[in-house]
Amino acid sequence: MTTATSTLPLRDRILAETVKILGTEGPAALTVRRVAALSGCSTIGVYTHFGSKSALVDAAIMEAFAGLDQALAPIDELHGVDRLLRGAHAYRDWALAHPLEYTVMFAPSITANDASDASAERGGLSLVDHVARTQDAVDRGELTGDTETIARSIWSQVHGWVMTEILQADPGRVAPTSAARAEFDAGVRAVLAGFGATTSVDRAPMVDAPRRAAVAPASPYVDLDRDAWTRLSASTPLPLTDADVERLAGLGDPIDLAEVDAIYRPISRLLDLHIEATRGLHAASSTFLREDVGGTPFVIGVAGSVAVGKSTTARLLRELLARWPATPRVQLITTDGFLYPNAELERRGLMERKGFPESYDRRALLRFVSKVKAGRPEVRVPVYDHLTYDILPGREIVVNRPDVLIVEGLNVLQPARPTAEGTSNLAVSDFFDFSIYVDARTSDVRRWYVDRFLALRKTAFARPESYFHRYAALTDDEAVERAERIWDSINQPNLVQNILPTRSRATLVLTKDSDHAVERVRLRKL
Ligand SMILES: Nc1ncnc2c1ncn2[C@@H]1O[C@H](COP(=O)(O)OP(=O)(O)O)[C@@H](O)[C@H]1O
Ligand SMILES: CC(C)(COP(=O)(O)O)[C@@H](O)C(=O)NCCC(=O)O
Structure with a gap:
């Protein structure tokens, strides 16, 4: 989070300081006393808003996911492989603009120990919409293969890439270059091509995208x-x-x-x-x-x-x-x-x-x-x-x-279940x-x-x-x-x-x- 926190409402200030500590120093450095001091309130202030330290960690994780979801919402105007590629860019753009939040969302040292099951699993659940978007590309005949495998491959490429960029930069400060963007783009396209994407994905800005694709050439559906x-x-x-x-x-x-x-x-x-x-x-x-x-x-x-x-x-x-x-x-x-x-x-x-x-x-x-x-x-x-x-x-x-x-x-x-004999x-x-x-x-x-x-x-x-x-x-x-x-x-x-x-x-x-x-x-x- 790069904004100065002093003008924010108290709840947001507390969350911002929590994200800073977690994202730069890790969970061991997080104490309610420290968050309170940095946010300019008493420990009671932190407890009043969040109830406990683990609820504070949960809130930091959940809010970060909400921010990411919001950044990805515009791509749902699009379809198929085009949406997956633009989604990958929107995801990276958000992550690089919010490197501390991104670290808090995915660092196992935080999600495995300090978060509740619900927020620790939120990372997995964020894949849900991505799987649905991948399924759409498969349904349209634009990608070939098992949807889960394709979805995971794209996400691993995008997440791995973004995490590396964040870890290589100074904490909280990533300065994306156009060369890095082009390399990232080539990597994601290679994964998509590996699953048979042949659709030429145009580079027009998202806002100009057509509201709806007409009919994908090989698709069994009319949309x-x-x-x-x-x-x-x-x-x-x-x-x-x-x-x-x-x-x-x-x-x-x-x-x-x-x-x-x-x-x-x-x-x-x-x-x-x-x-x-x-x-x-x-x-x-x-x-x-x-x-x-x-x-x-x-x-x-x-x-x-x-x-x-x-x-x-x-x-x-x-x-x-x-x-x-x-x-x-x-x-x-x-x-x-x-x-x-x-x-x-x-x-x-x-x-x-x-x-x-x-x-x-x-x-x-x-x-x-x-x-x-x-x-x-x-x-x-x-x-x-x-x-x-x-x-x-x-x-x-x-x-x-x-x-x-x-x-x-x-x-x-649901499809039929196979019998014990395999029929x-x-x-x-x-x-x-x-x-x-x-x-x-x-x-x-x-x-x-x-x-x-x-x-x-x-x-x-x-x-x-x-x-x-x-x-x-x-x-x-x-x-x-x-x-x-x-x-x-x-x-x-x-x-x-x-x-x-x-x-x-x-x-x-x-x-x-x-x-x-x-x-x-x-x-x-x-
Ligand atoms: N806990 C509940 N108590 C009373 N009615 C419920 C409860 N949960 C769901 N319903 C009602 O049961 C119906 C079926 O709900 P659901 O299975 O979620 O399907 P859907 O919302 O897709 O129609 C809905 O009319 C819903 O309002
Ligand atoms: C009864 C249901 C399983 C839906 O059944 P359906 O008629 O779709 O077969 C569902 O509405 C439900 O109650 N799920 C359990 C979890 C919950 O309470 O929301």
């Missing part, structure tokens, strides 16, 4: 910005009203009729076309086989992170599809009904892994969809209750040969006729999760039977801390390890901006 998507179904009527939309919107998911009109009306039209075509295919098969192969429900999977707004998407689709004359009977189920009950999760040591693939009775879920698809009547689904955080004993939803079944859940796009099982998604992945930046979803947790304190948590009732009385700060802990320890690792990697399997990907509005739609065309 449309919001306006282009909306124009696709100009003549389809919108059968919902403001009141319908208000009724269907999930907590913290600010959707309105304009958004439904712009985004969901075209989806509903596209689905109607798919349903019609699928029925035509069945009729053709019947003619060929000279027997009636029978109708079967059209099954749609809706996947995405916890708190991304899958439920709102699924409910809107149910409502819109039911208004098409060919599909009046639309049912919606969520996969949480197939979570093992808490007692079973406890027995398996999985209470902290609710939502991970292994926390579900996957065989029961597979049996369920295959029965539905086979046209069986009265197929039953257990019911999960968010309030008690458990399966409701004896309660069931009956799925009775609907025209359309929507299956919503975190893991619905492949079927996966739930093998029974889908269409699938939708609701996507957003991980940092935005984290914020939505925390905001929803805060809002739930006054509603669901306030009820004595709520599993989270003990959180109803928390102060704002305590509730934020609690929600972030659940997010960082359960939901984000699940997103990164299990959910995000399934995104490219979806027929349609809806990418939301930080205000929940869908900014981009990607449709599989091949």
Whole structure:
């Protein structure tokens, strides 16, 4: 941090001095007394703002990551390899301008000993968005290989390079030269080329970048910005009203009729076309086989992170599809009904892994969809209750040969697990006729999760039977801390390890901006 700290508010002054000490002398030199003296306050002042020395270290790490995230935000206007290259430069530019913060974020002597698990792991989690950006380049056919390997190779190149530049300079003072920038650029391009990048990456300044790429030549997807998507179904009527939309919107998911009109009306039209075509295919098969192969429900999977707004998407689709004359009977189920009950999760040591693939009775879920698809009547689904955080004993939803079944859940796009013999099982998604992945930046979803947790304190948590009732009385700060802990320890690792990697399997990907509005739609065309 190069700015003079004396004019900053006390909290920022304390953090700045902490970063200086940690970044130049290491954690052994950090004492609350010293930070207080340098910040011009008493030790009580430090404790009042941060509570403890380790909380101070945590705050220094977390704030530094927030700064880096902010510096990287503009590249999310871009796509593919272009975004990865520009991201690498934005990352290096920030790190070299904040060498002490960068040291605090990544020096193992600090993160391994003096930070809490959450902030020590924050470095790993910062890879999440990078992995998602890499996945985008792979999905577009601009890079070839395993996404995780490519993402790690790019990051190792960038991080290793930046750390060397910082260590070679005087503490806190890096003077980047254009020669160093050119060398760095060549190094990152070499890594990208090693994974098959052929796209010529232009050097125009970031602000001039096109908002959206049209279609990558080898990509199996068509990628449309919001306006282009909306124009696709100009003549389809919108059968919902403001009141319908208000009724269907999930907590913290600010959707309105304009958004439904712009985004969901075209989806509903596209689905109607798919349903019609699928029925035509069945009729053709019947003619060929000279027997009636029978109708079967059209099954749609809706996947995405916890708190991304899958439920709102699924409910809107149910409502819109039911208004098409060919599909009046639309049912919606969520996969949480197939979570093992808490007692079973406890027995398996999985209470902290609710939502991970292994926390579900996957065989029961597979049996369920295959029965539905086979046209069986009265197929039953257990019911999960968010309030008690458990399966409701004896309660069931009956799925009775609907025209359309929507299956919503975190893991619905998981590929099949290999059997012990090395052959492949079927996966739930093998029974889908269409699938939708609701996507957003991980940092935005984290914020939505925390905001929803805060809002739930006054509603669901306030009820004595709520599993989270003990959180109803928390102060704002305590509730934020609690929600972030659940997010960082359960939901984000699940997103990164299990959910995000399934995104490219979806027929349609809806990418939301930080205000929940869908900014981009990607449709599989091949
Ligand atoms: N602890 C909770 N108490 C009550 N309702 C909850 C709780 N957590 C989530 N919900 C509700 O459950 C639904 C599903 O949430 P989630 O699985 O996070 O999916 P999404 O937000 O993507 O729809 C949402 O309507 C949400 O408001
Ligand atoms: C119930 C869920 C696993 C979602 O299940 P889904 O319907 O997506 O299969 C999730 O909302 C959840 O409660 N996760 C556990 C961690 C948490 O309390 O946020």
